[in-house]
Amino acid sequence: QVQLQESGPGLVKSAETLSLTCTVSGSSINSAYFWGWIRQPPGKGLEWIGSIHQSENTYYNPSLKSRVAISVDTSKNLFSLKLSSVTAADTAVYYCAREVGVGLEKYFDYWGQGSLVSVSS
Amino acid sequence: SYELTQPPSVSVSPGQTARITCSGDALPKKYAYWYQQKSGQAPVLVIHEDSKRPSGIPERFSGASSGTLATLTISGAQVDDEADYYCYSTDSSDNRVFGGGTKLTVL
Numbered sequence: 001q002v003q004l005q006e007s008g009p010g011l012v013k014s015a016e017t018l019s020l021t022c023t024v025s026g027s028s029i030n031s032a033y034f035w036g037w038i039r040q041p042p043g044k045g046l047e048w049i050g051s052i053h054q055s056e057n058t059y060y061n062p063s064l065k066s067r068v069a070i071s072v073d074t075s076k077n078l079f080s081l082k083l084s085s086v087t088a089a090d091t092a093v094y095y096c097a098r099e100v101g102v103g104l105e106k107y108f109d110y111w112g113q114g115s116l117v118s119v120s121s
Numbered sequence: 122s123y124e125l126t127q128p129p130s131v132s133v134s135p136g137q138t139a140r141i142t143c144s145g146d147a148l149p150k151k152y153a154y155w156y157q158q159k160s161g162q163a164p165v166l167v168i169h170e171d172s173k174r175p176s177g178i179p180e181r182f183s184g185a186s187s188g189t190l191a192t193l194t195i196s197g198a199q200v201d202d203e204a205d206y207y208c209y210s211t212d213s214s215d216n217r218v219f220g221g222g223t224k225l226t227v228l
Contacts, residue, residue: 036217038219045207045219045220045221045222046156046158046164046207046219046222047219048216048217048218048219051217059215059216059217061216061217062122062216063122095163095164102152102169102170104215105151105152105210105211106211106215106217107152107154107166107169107209108156108164108166108209108217109166109169109175111163111164111165112163113162113163114163
């Protein structure tokens with residue numbers, strides 16, 4: 001059974017860096033899958049942040065690219081998100097998810113339960 | 122940037138058929154996917170590759186795509202189907218894109 005679990009601080013100060021980790025069980029990071037981060041501001045829709053492959057190929061949302069870094073740790077079977085220079089607009093529930101490839105396309109099949117991160121001034 | 126457009130809300134009575142649409146210029150060449158998100162929960166995949174149902178998803182959920190329009194159909198909608206539904210696809214640069222979401226009310 002594939003499970004993903006987000007962890008990290010629930011409160012980050014404005015202008016600082018948000019850091020989250022996603023620990024994966026039941027599926028190997030060191031595989032053909034991609035691994036992604038998605039966020040959802042309170043009362044709003046889903047926004048893709050970025051994705052990574054164990055080969056360290058990364059894809060980032062162009063609107064966030066200058067502030068985002070995603071990395072993998074295959075020895076611990078986890079991947080991580082860093083979002084720098086946060087503002088109140090970055091307050092959201094952050095989800096990690098596994099991505100399945102279909103030809104050149106990818107979609108998310110398993111999701112974590114989500115982690116609420118609030119940005120304080 | 123690429124956008125997927127959904128109606129903000131759809132309302133049906135129990136037992137009726139609910140249809141939620143998703144419009145996107147790249148859909149003729151890209152698959153559409155659908156996620157169900159109940160209040161306070163993570164999204165769940167209900168349709169992949171336009172029309173395929175994952176294991177465990179009831180048969181009343183179906184999907185279709187024609188031209189620039191993808192449609193999620195819930196035949197005989199139940200109160201338990203009340204949720205937000207998001208379409209999803211990718212663009213020509215491999216960016217992952219979600220629609221704005223549709224709130225389905227069944228009452």
